[in-house]
Amino acid sequence: MKENLYKYILGIADNSLILGQRLGELCGHGPSLETDIACTNISLDLFGQVRSYYQYAAKIIGDGRSEDDIAMLRKEREYVNVLLVEQPNRDFAYTMARQFLFDVYHLLFLNELQKSKDVTLSAIAAKSIKEVSYHQRFSSDWVKRLGDGTEESHQKMQSAIDGLWTYTDELFHQTDIDKIIVSEAIGVDVTQLKETYYNLVSELLQEASLSTPESKWFQKGGKQGIHTEHLGYLLSDLQYMQRTYPNMEW
Amino acid sequence: MTEQNIDKELIPILEQVSDPEIPVLSIMEMGVVRTAVIENTLVKVQITPTYSGCPAMDVIGEDIQKALLDAGYQSEIELILSPAWTTDWITPKGRKALEEYGIAAPLDAEADKSVLLEGQKLVKCTNCNSTNTRLVSQFGSTACKAQFQCNDCQEPFDYFKCL
Numbered sequence: 107m108k109e110n111l112y113k114y115i116l117g118i119a120d121n122s123l124i125l126g127q128r129l130g131e132l133c134g135h136g137p138s139l140e141t142d143i144a145c146t147n148i149s150l151d152l153f154g155q156v157r158s159y160y161q162y163a164a165k166i167i168g169d170g171r172s173e174d175d176i177a178m179l180r181k182e183r184e185y186v187n188v189l190l191v192e193q194p195n196r197d198f199a200y201t202m203a204r205q206f207l208f209d210v211y212h213l214l215f216l217n218e219l220q221k222s223k224d225v226t227l228s229a230i231a232a233k234s235i236k237e238v239s240y241h242q243r244f245s246s247d248w249v250k251r252l253g254d255g256t257e258e259s260h261q262k263m264q265s266a267i268d269g270l271w272t273y274t275d276e277l278f279h280q281t282d283i284d285k286i287i288v289s290e291a292i293g294v295d296v297t298q299l300k301e302t303y304y305n306l307v308s309e310l311l312q313e314a315s316l317s318t319p320e321s322k323w324f325q326k327g328g329k330q331g332i333h334t335e336h337l338g339y340l341l342s343d344l345q346y347m348q349r350t351y352p353n354m355e356w
Numbered sequence: 357m358t359e360q361n362i363d364k365e366l367i368p369i370l371e372q373v374s375d376p377e378i379p380v381l382s383i384m385e386m387g388v389v390r391t392a393v394i395e396n397t398l399v400k401v402q403i404t405p406t407y408s409g410c411p412a413m414d415v416i417g418e419d420i421q422k423a424l425l426d427a428g429y430q431s432e433i434e435l436i437l438s439p440a441w442t443t444d445w446i447t448p449k450g451r452k453a454l455e456e457y458g459i460a461a462p463l464d465a466e467a468d469k470s471v472l473l474e475g476q477k478l479v480k481c482t483n484c485n486s487t488n489t490r491l492v493s494q495f496g497s498t499a500c501k502a503q504f505q506c507n508d509c510q511e512p513f514d515y516f517k518c519l
Contacts, residue, residue, distance in 0.1 A: 236440060
């Protein structure tokens, strides 16, 4: 019971942790000062939310592990984030497309999590919704701007959407633990979000003069801890400090 | 303001504590202190973060403990998330302090949306008061701010986003 809720919370938190780390990589490397600051601001919001989740997870599991241990010291296969968020920042179009594809899901998810019977999760969701609304505005704006921009920006955004599309379906896969937590009225039934998600995404892509990919071949595995090769490299960066200087705190 | 419970005698002490990133604004004007009650010899304080990732929260907690200690109180700080903080909790005095410091105060949530999305000109320049201003970026120097520039006097300034 305790173990299930703990794992469920990791499923939510890991997505934001890994995406936050990806965005943090742009610190000092963004294409312009404003976008650099925006990406790191979004990263900071995500890390803030993640701390609330891991603190709660640490309290639930109650075996002496701290929020830092949980966030920083697991092995690659113990991270249960979706494959979408670990994809690298190939270029700015790719970074924004990844953000957009996640933000639309994230907001739908938090809106449901807010109704959770679990008061802590509900409070974290209510707090996060306000921040994630800004993220979605930002990423949607860039998808439109690049999609509806020059020939080159359009082509880059389209290829980013095409490339990332294969990772979108996994957002709506339910794990066995999800099913249990959903049946307890604590978790969110992600299968119910799928239709709205694809409608919202297609609508915006159309507005951005981009075409919605038709491919029906989808990748999965992240929720089971089976990741793309990119996660290992990301984790070695993320965990370096904790492993080199054990017991550091956020 | 909802569910705020602060013992009167603690107010002057808490008013001395300011937001480390916006030093002109006290945490009371900011609305982050939700509860501060004296129980025997201990003051129990509940604060709520402005933004989840706001690095100022840890410092604010420590500053509160120090201010209370200087006034002879031991204290316990608890961070609460619900109800979530909103810019509506910034007091009129706080809004004025923000403006004078050079940060445009938040509009209401609906207006904020049209300002950041539809480019409507509602945000007043903190230098010349003109509303002929434009959004430079939705994200600014800290998690709570957006960047604006005045089209008249060219002054770049921060706008405190609605939450």
